[in-house]
Amino acid sequence: MNNKPLFLVVDDDQDDRDLLGMAYNEGTYNCDLVFAESGQQALDILDKSAVQPSLLLLDINMPGMNGLELLQKLKVSERYRVMPIVILTTSSNSKTIDAAYHMGANSYLIKPDNFNKLSKVWDSLYHFWTSTAKLPISSTSFIAS
Amino acid sequence: MKPKPLFLVVEDNADHRFLLEWSYQKSNQSCNILFAEDGLKAMEILENSPVKPALMLLDYELPYLTGLEVMSRLKGSPQWKHLPIVMMSANDDPKLVNQAYIAGANSFLGKPQNYDDFKKIWSLVFEFWSLTAKLP
Numbered sequence: 001m002n003n004k005p006l007f008l009v010v011d012d013d014q015d016d017r018d019l020l021g022m023a024y025n026e027g028t029y030n031c032d033l034v035f036a037e038s039g040q041q042a043l044d045i046l047d048k049s050a051v052q053p054s055l056l057l058l059d060i061n062m063p064g065m066n067g068l069e070l071l072q073k074l075k076v077s078e079r080y081r082v083m084p085i086v087i088l089t090t091s092s093n094s095k096t097i098d099a100a101y102h103m104g105a106n107s108y109l110i111k112p113d114n115f116n117k118l119s120k121v122w123d124s125l126y127h128f129w130t131s132t133a134k135l136p137i138s139s140t141s142f143i144a145s
Numbered sequence: 146m147k148p149k150p151l152f153l154v155v156e157d158n159a160d161h162r163f164l165l166e167w168s169y170q171k172s173n174q175s176c177n178i179l180f181a182e183d184g185l186k187a188m189e190i191l192e193n194s195p196v197k198p199a200l201m202l203l204d205y206e207l208p209y210l211t212g213l214e215v216m217s218r219l220k221g222s223p224q225w226k227h228l229p230i231v232m233m234s235a236n237d238d239p240k241l242v243n244q245a246y247i248a249g250a251n252s253f254l255g256k257p258q259n260y261d262d263f264k265k266i267w268s269l270v271f272e273f274w275s276l277t278a279k280l281p
Contacts, residue, residue, distance in 0.1 A: 101227035128273035137239035
């Protein structure tokens with residue numbers, strides 16, 4: 001059985017998804033990454049996938065359902081509210097940061113403007129959430145019912 | 146220069162406070178830390194301190210108000226709902242971990258069992274929350 005944590009990355013920007021994938025491929029990270037291109041696609045993956053993500057990495061500025069709308073939806077859902085959601089966005093507006101925490105974001109990260117900085121953010125995120133913090137049991141390795 | 150964020154550590158065990166302070170001194174001190182010995186003192190600090198904490202590290206087992214009770218009060222308050230709370234406990238029973246997340250914990254830490262682990266874990270906690278993450 002695969003016990004690696006699964007991170008679901010929700011980002012509409014192809015370049016940003018590619019850069020995160022490159023940061024992931026550069027090191028030895030004992031997790032799997034799955035990408036969704038929109039909030040709706042993320043919901044479809046959550047509803048249909050047999051393996052549930054350990055953590056959701058969520059962009060804010062997306063067409064259709066934006067990241068804060070998806071965050072709100074998941075944090076009031078009996079099934080998904082336990083899943084940690086980390087915002088990863090270019091928006092450093094303090095009102096947006098406060099609003100995200102208010103809605104239940106577990107953490108908030110700024111998407112850096114270059115690959116080296118993004119790699120460092122990814123590395124810090126990975127090490128904190130996989131080896132320092134304890135993730136909820138329902139989202140580490142279970143098969144959705 | 147941007148002031149360092151203040152982390153409020155709510156911990157009743159004097160040995161654990163000492164170890165945390167020691168780990169902090171060994172770290173790059175990217176935040177300031179303030180201790181409260183129980184949940185009631187933590188609530189007093191939140192009410193009265195001119196500098197508001199940017200993050201709370203909250204022990205699960207506390208006298209007077211338990212960690213979950215402190216968290217419920219804060220997460221149910223419009224004034225404090227946004228405050229990130231990292232819960233910590235020597236007991237990392239998955240049921241307890243889940244209970245903490247469901248009650249609104251932003252993250253959960255198993256308390257380390259020895260000096261080296263203490264130093265390593267706290268250094269990662271300070272680094273992630275004060276240098277990588279954006280706090281309210």
